[in-house]
Amino acid sequence: MSIVIYSSAVSSGRIAGAIGSKDAALAAAVGQQALYLEALERDPVGTPQVLAALLAGTPPPPAQREASAYMFISLCQTLQTPMPHAWHWYLGIDTDPIAEYLEEDFGISGFSIREQFFSAYSHQCPFELPNYGGFPLVGYVPAAAFPALAAQMAHIRISEDDLWALKREMDYLRAEAHRHIRALAENMTFCAEQGLDLFSFCH
Amino acid sequence: MTQKELLQLVGQELFPDWKKISGLGGGLIYRKKALEGVDDIIIFPSGTLRDGLYVGTSLVGARSFDVVENILESFFRKKNLNDLLITIKYILDVKNDWSSVSIESAEDLTPIYAPMREVVFDQILPFLERFNTLEAVYEHAMEMHRIRDTDEFALSRFIHSPVEYRLLILKRLIVAPDFIEYGERFAEAYKDNPHWDSKGFYIELFEYLKKM
Numbered sequence: 001m002s003i004v005i006y007s008s009a010v011s012s013g014r015i016a017g018a019i020g021s022k023d024a025a026l027a028a029a030v031g032q033q034a035l036y037l038e039a040l041e042r043d044p045v046g047t048p049q050v051l052a053a054l055l056a057g058t059p060p061p062p063a064q065r066e067a068s069a070y071m072f073i074s075l076c077q078t079l080q081t082p083m084p085h086a087w088h089w090y091l092g093i094d095t096d097p098i099a100e101y102l103e104e105d106f107g108i109s110g111f112s113i114r115e116q117f118f119s120a121y122s123h124q125c126p127f128e129l130p131n132y133g134g135f136p137l138v139g140y141v142p143a144a145a146f147p148a149l150a151a152q153m154a155h156i157r158i159s160e161d162d163l164w165a166l167k168r169e170m171d172y173l174r175a176e177a178h179r180h181i182r183a184l185a186e187n188m189t190f191c192a193e194q195g196l197d198l199f200s201f202c203h
Numbered sequence: 204m205t206q207k208e209l210l211q212l213v214g215q216e217l218f219p220d221w222k223k224i225s226g227l228g229g230g231l232i233y234r235k236k237a238l239e240g241v242d243d244i245i246i247f248p249s250g251t252l253r254d255g256l257y258v259g260t261s262l263v264g265a266r267s268f269d270v271v272e273n274i275l276e277s278f279f280r281k282k283n284l285n286d287l288l289i290t291i292k293y294i295l296d297v298k299n300d301w302s303s304v305s306i307e308s309a310e311d312l313t314p315i316y317a318p319m320r321e322v323v324f325d326q327i328l329p330f331l332e333r334f335n336t337l338e339a340v341y342e343h344a345m346e347m348h349r350i351r352d353t354d355e356f357a358l359s360r361f362i363h364s365p366v367e368y369r370l371l372i373l374k375r376l377i378v379a380p381d382f383i384e385y386g387e388r389f390a391e392a393y394k395d396n397p398h399w400d401s402k403g404f405y406i407e408l409f410e411y412l413k414k415m
Contacts, residue, residue, distance in 0.1 A: 164280060168272075168288055170232055170244065171224045 003091040003135075003203065005113065008073075008080035009187070009196040012140070016127050018075055020057030026078065027055055033074040039067060047071075069130040069138060076199045083190050085183035089113065091202065097177035098184065105174070106156050106181065113184075117200040121145055136203035146192035153185035204307060206231075209249060209256050212309055216316050217323065218245070231258065240269040243331055244289060245323055255307035258315065260297035264327035265289040265363070266334060271372050274411075278404050286402075289363045291340055293330045297322050341373045365401050368408060375412040386412070 060068035118139030166175035224232040248259030301315040
């Protein structure tokens, strides 16, 4: 089974404001998200109720916690500011080479996507994240963390020519890792400049 | 042992002055400049076996000519296509079955270095070294055509696919008299049946080469 990681850049204040707002227009917008539509196909009756409960700020009953967490992801995706790069990384397959080549080629050691996105800062989220002991897993990085993260990666400059040069040598693993690292560095800078928090999801 | 350690260990023993590259799917790739504008590449398949790793016995030796691959690369970049930029290759299925050895430590590699060395340095590299010029590559391809009435598909064991693209470039670069005739044959076929064109830019390439 492959586990994927993706993220939304959005102010935690906007998310906090949405939860409990009972905003019908927002509910309609969330209802257009792919994750919501997939859930709706599986459960046409329960899914709108779970979304309504989330936007009403009502804690989900145990049986609806997983569905509610997916509604939270759809909410983040609705309110997000698109980052320069949208990533969709496979845990291990993509994240291990990112860590490996960050150290080997850019001198940044010990950078773990899983640790940074899901553990290091999640306790700082101003509201409780919908983590209920299984998938999906939701992580949080506050805007305040990004200037330091961006500075750590400020020396990373990877051009299209650089990526093609690696592909030319058949160093596809490194080329792919460098493409992800470029996305990581540029998105960190984007979040720092825009003052956005980052919510990440893993399932 | 990790794939990367295996890559380094085999590299230190057999290819000390070659570039060592982790291939997709765990393959071990060694690359070295053979001549000005020409690189040699040796690829061993590799993966996990029982508690360790294995080195496969289906080897590929390849030679990449910049003058050919630079042309293709410019089109690949424009079309955002990924493909191996190698001009010729030599595929070898080795009979000595070292692939059944589960490699858990450096010592496990000791008995298989000798047959690996023999295959690479006595068979693959001498074959590649026969082709130091584009003319030699082209002559060998044409010889395969003449002797075995080989079609483009069968030629793909020597010229890397898409064969008709690389043969077209070769014909242009060595100024083969049938360059136009060969190009038009495929161009007309692909014009009528675009889905036969595996990369989708044969006609564009032909036009580019005609103006070169």
